[in-house]
Amino acid sequence: MSTFELAYLEMPGRAEAAKLLLISAGIPYDNTDIKWGQIPEIAPFGQVPYMVEEKEDGTRFVLGESHAIERYLARKYGYLGKNLEETAYLESICDNGGAMADKFFGTFMLEGEAKEKSTENFLQVVVPKYIKYHEEILTKNGTNGYYLRDEFTLAEFLNAQMIRLINFNSGKEVFSESKCPAIWKLFQNVMGHPHFANYFKESDAKLEEHRSILINARSK
Amino acid sequence: MSTFELAYLEMPGRAEAAKLLLISAGIPYDNTDIKWGQIPEIAPFGQVPYMVEEKEDGTRFVLGESHAIERYLARKYGYLGKNLEETAYLESICDNGGAMADKFFGTFMLEGEAKEKSTENFLQVVVPKYIKYHEEILTKNGTNGYYLRDEFTLAEFLNAQMIRLINFNSGKEVFSESKCPAIWKLFQNVMGHPHFANYFKESDAKLEEHRSILINARSK
Numbered sequence: 001m002s003t004f005e006l007a008y009l010e011m012p013g014r015a016e017a018a019k020l021l022l023i024s025a026g027i028p029y030d031n032t033d034i035k036w037g038q039i040p041e042i043a044p045f046g047q048v049p050y051m052v053e054e055k056e057d058g059t060r061f062v063l064g065e066s067h068a069i070e071r072y073l074a075r076k077y078g079y080l081g082k083n084l085e086e087t088a089y090l091e092s093i094c095d096n097g098g099a100m101a102d103k104f105f106g107t108f109m110l111e112g113e114a115k116e117k118s119t120e121n122f123l124q125v126v127v128p129k130y131i132k133y134h135e136e137i138l139t140k141n142g143t144n145g146y147y148l149r150d151e152f153t154l155a156e157f158l159n160a161q162m163i164r165l166i167n168f169n170s171g172k173e174v175f176s177e178s179k180c181p182a183i184w185k186l187f188q189n190v191m192g193h194p195h196f197a198n199y200f201k202e203s204d205a206k207l208e209e210h211r212s213i214l215i216n217a218r219s220k
Numbered sequence: 221m222s223t224f225e226l227a228y229l230e231m232p233g234r235a236e237a238a239k240l241l242l243i244s245a246g247i248p249y250d251n252t253d254i255k256w257g258q259i260p261e262i263a264p265f266g267q268v269p270y271m272v273e274e275k276e277d278g279t280r281f282v283l284g285e286s287h288a289i290e291r292y293l294a295r296k297y298g299y300l301g302k303n304l305e306e307t308a309y310l311e312s313i314c315d316n317g318g319a320m321a322d323k324f325f326g327t328f329m330l331e332g333e334a335k336e337k338s339t340e341n342f343l344q345v346v347v348p349k350y351i352k353y354h355e356e357i358l359t360k361n362g363t364n365g366y367y368l369r370d371e372f373t374l375a376e377f378l379n380a381q382m383i384r385l386i387n388f389n390s391g392k393e394v395f396s397e398s399k400c401p402a403i404w405k406l407f408q409n410v411m412g413h414p415h416f417a418n419y420f421k422e423s424d425a426k427l428e429e430h431r432s433i434l435i436n437a438r439s440k
Contacts, residue, residue, distance in 0.1 A: 045316050045353045061305055065312040065319075072308035085281055088292035092285040096265050099285075106326065114334030133265045 005052040006069075007032035007043070011210040012203050014066040015049040016161040017154065018073055020190065023199055024152055025077040067098060074154035086148060093137065093147050093155040100130045101162040104170070123174065131180045134159070138182035145185035152190075159183075160190035168207055225272040226289075227252035227263070231430040232423050234286040235269040236381040237374065238293055240410065243419055244372055245297040287318060294374035306368060313357065313367055313375040320350045321382040324390070343394065351400045354379070358402035365405035372410075379403075380410035388427055 004022060008015040010033040022029045034040070034048050043050045044064030051069045053061040063069050071091065074080040081087045103126050107118045141147060147155045163175045163183070177184040191200065224242060228235040230253040242249045254260070254268050263270045264284030271289045273281040283289050291311065294300040301307045323346050327338045361367060367375045383395045383403065397404040411420065 063308050063312055065315040068308055068312035068315050076304055084296055088283050088288055092283055092288035095285040095288050110334060114330060
């Protein structure tokens with residue numbers, strides 16, 4: 001059986017969906033915490049996250065780009081549907097969730113009026129559109145909190161983690177049960193699953209630590 | 221054999237790599253031009269591009285999100301490597317190219333000082349980093365203008381199209397033979413391929429039309 005190293009910054013971010021997937025599949029992995037400005041030579045494209053797979057025969061496979069890592073693991077361990085069309089459908093949901101989240105994290109790079117405008121656009125335009133279409137898809141599947149049948153796929157892990165990080169980092173209920181009940185059910189499916197209890201306990205602690213780093217950075 | 225409808229705005233943009241792929245594979249497709257603000261109900265997530273596949277048995281498969289469309293077509297027609305690892309490697313290159321281009325198109329949404337800062341960051345930080353890593357990868361593969369062996373994959377189509385649109389829309393040689401010879405070779409492999417000659421002739425004309433729309437928009 002392969003084992004994995006997942007390298008990222010010392011905080012929850014772009015490696016979360018991959019970690020949930022490995023936990024769900026029962027595959028061991030090591031976290032490697034990387035410091036800002038100290039990206040190792042091995043990192044493809046000079047960035048984090050990256051993945052190192054150590055195979056049973058001793059060979060290694062190094063992969064960069066968070067979503068490429070997620071899809072590789074998802075395909076390898078059966079979390080992206082049963083045929084080309086199911087895979088594409090689930091991937092389109094992942095890409096859509098990822099693009100929504102990118103617009104949130106993009107506001108972090110801006111300052112002043114540009115930041116205000118971008119944040120307003122995120123809350124008033126991007127989020128309502130995301131909620132409309134994802135509520136529709138989830139409702140069509142029976143409002144059971146899954147995108148396809150009643151199985152965990154990459155789409156649940158990725159979207160739930162994005163929602164978690166956006167609610168946490170914004171300090172607001174951008175997503176909530178009253179605003180988007182079908183999405184909230186999906187969120188609860190992931191967050192409340194016993195497999196992930198230990199993971200979220202540790203990850204919550206890191207997020208709290210991250211919050212204080214963010215607050216200190218803002219007050220400088 | 222399936223036939224395809226690809227719907228996008230009346231200008232070259234996020235459906236280009238999918239079109240090159242279908243042309244390369246010899247699969248017929250129809251362009252549907254969509255006007256801003258008139259996205260049809262059928263469009264997943266209420267956005268373009270979207271794809272409608274009409275199968276031999278009359279059934280239809282509708283798919284949204286440009287990169288999910290590209291990957292679906294690439295897997296279906298053999299443009300994403302021969303095994304899970306090759307696929308993941310090529311997809312990481314696609315995702316990296318897509319992220320680079322998103323940073324370019326992101327500057328279009330900004331104004332004033334924020335736009336200047338973002339453009340400077342794109343040219344001074346994002347592009348040099350992209351060039352460094354893609355030149356390395358392409359050089360390791362023999363500087364033949366392909367990412368893997370000597371085959372066209374989604375990675376060549378996507379990255380070449382991004383480079384084309386960035387050079388055109390910026391009005392600058394952001395990428396050129398002298399700045400990035402290995403990438404330029406790849407660009408020429410795609411742009412100069414006889415299969416695509418008619419396509420680029422029509423697409424160039426649309427880009428010119430688009431340029432005048434952009435200039436008029438800027439002068440308002």
